[in-house]
Amino acid sequence: MTLQFSLKTTAAEKLRTQCLVLPVQAGRLTPTGAAIDARLDNALSAILKAGDLGKKPGSTQLVPPSVKGLPRILLVSMGHEDTIKAPRFAEAVRSAFRAVLASPATDAFCCLHEAHVELRELPWRVGQIVLAAREVRYRFDDYKSKPEAAPALKDVVLGVESAADQKALAPRVARMSDLADGIDTARDLGNQPPNVCHPSFLASQAQKLGRQLKLKVEVLDQKQMASLGMGALLAVAQGSAQPPKLIVMHYRGAGARQAPVVLVGKGITFDTGGISLKPAADMDEMKYDMSGAGSVFGTLQAVAQMKLKINLTVIIAAAENMPSGSAARPGDIVTTMSGQTVEILNTDAEGRLVLCDALTYAERFKPVAVIDVATLTGACVIALGHQRAGLFSNDDALSAQIQAAGDDSGDTCWPMPMDDAYNEQLRSPFADMGNIGGRPAGAITAACYLSRFAKAYSWAHLDVAGVAWRSGANKGSTGRPVALLTHFLMDRAG
Secondary structure: OOOEEEEEOOOHHHOOOOOEEEEEEOOEEOHHHHHHHHHOOOHHHHHHHHOOOOOOOOOEEEEOOOEOOEOOEEEEEOOOOOOEOHHHHHHHHHHHHHHHHOOOOOEEEEOHHHOOEOOOOHHHHHHHHHHHHHHHHOOOOOOOOOOOOOOOOOEEEEEOOOHHHHHHHHHHHHHHHHHHHHHHHHHHHHHOOOOOOOHHHHHHHHHHHHHHHOOEEEEEOHHHHHHHOOHHHHHHHOOOOOOOEEEEEEEEOOOOOOOOEEEEEEEEEEEOOOOOOOOOOOHHHHHHHHHHHHHHHHHHHHHHHHOOOOEEEEEEEEEEEOOOOOOOOOOOEEEOOOOOEEEOOOOOOOHHHHHHHHHHHHHHHOOOEEEEEEOOOHHHHHHHOOOOEEEEEOOHHHHHHHHHHHHHHOOOEEEOOOOHHHHHHHOOOOOOEEOOOOOOOHHHHHHHHHHOOOOOOOEEEEEOOOOOEEOOOOOEEOOOOHHHHHHHHHHHHO
């Protein structure tokens, strides 16, 4: 069950909740906290004076005040400065809701948006609370025989000063809840085991979403792709018993004359590397190689639920990259849908092979812009780590819009160069190009490869290899960059 959010104006003396969540900034309570403190004969001030609450943003202190209607109060540190930076605010909110979810509280009254956040207004703060709370509430235990008991928390009330604020912020809360639904869907798809989530499964999920949200959905099979000349995509799939699918979904929220934005997702449902076999260590994480597909899927869901006035088409190139007697070999030459030929120098550089045919297919929709999303290169992880996605584009204005959407959503990216000189690394003596350009600038040469199939329109590429999932004991899909893409589309829709 997902958390339910609402907005409410309540005087401090009348406030009733299972858990009151109060921010503490620079050692001081915000207005609601100060009013509650007076109701409690300055008990909260005494706790702060005693130094029980840490100064680090996100430090929490659960207080059982033993007052009627307030069985527990959670104090949350927003740091020792008068303002907190946006990323630290989001971290503090996540920390707060971890503490609330660990308690028996069935509802919470949250005032964290009263904190002062650098360069961020109230609507942004309210939206971040919704997203952060939903993020920490997320669970994926579909395959556990005995799932853990669900947290008790069901309802979160955000306290606001006036009825006018309540009315103005309600659409923001609703939209961020829709965005959280899309992120959860992307995470659910990414976390599925690869013996379940294969190309046909993705196709069935697309058809299911189409029925739920009244979307037009098309699924192209192997024969149809062959008739279109998608030799690169089919080469990746030919080593697997699972047939590839090209999944196309259409949302039409604007007039028929408006050109659509097209999102293209890499949907490699499991990547062994093919004949260029990957090392065994951490290969289980290669189920996340369809995270680009999952993210555009989740973005479409969020946009459709929001009923944005925009036209959106999503293309998912779905295949499984396996080694077998029928698999593509290093040295094979394939002809893409565009007519360009590619020498496959490494079968583990398969994402760009499925994407290039999908990018060519996108031309038929006469798009205003195309963004492809892919867990494309380990090189991007080396360049940018696990904080930002890599952003490449043939359109500076589009690139700036995407970066701004990332900064606003907290789902950040960073623009990377794509100079013509890098294309020299893709030369092949036998074909129009090779599918790799060697170790130097690997993320850049991968983007240069894709750019050769995106010359007909304004295009951007997001390499999300470093941000799409977390490793380690708490491994799992992050749902990125659904928030970035959705904010981008919200901005374009006005």
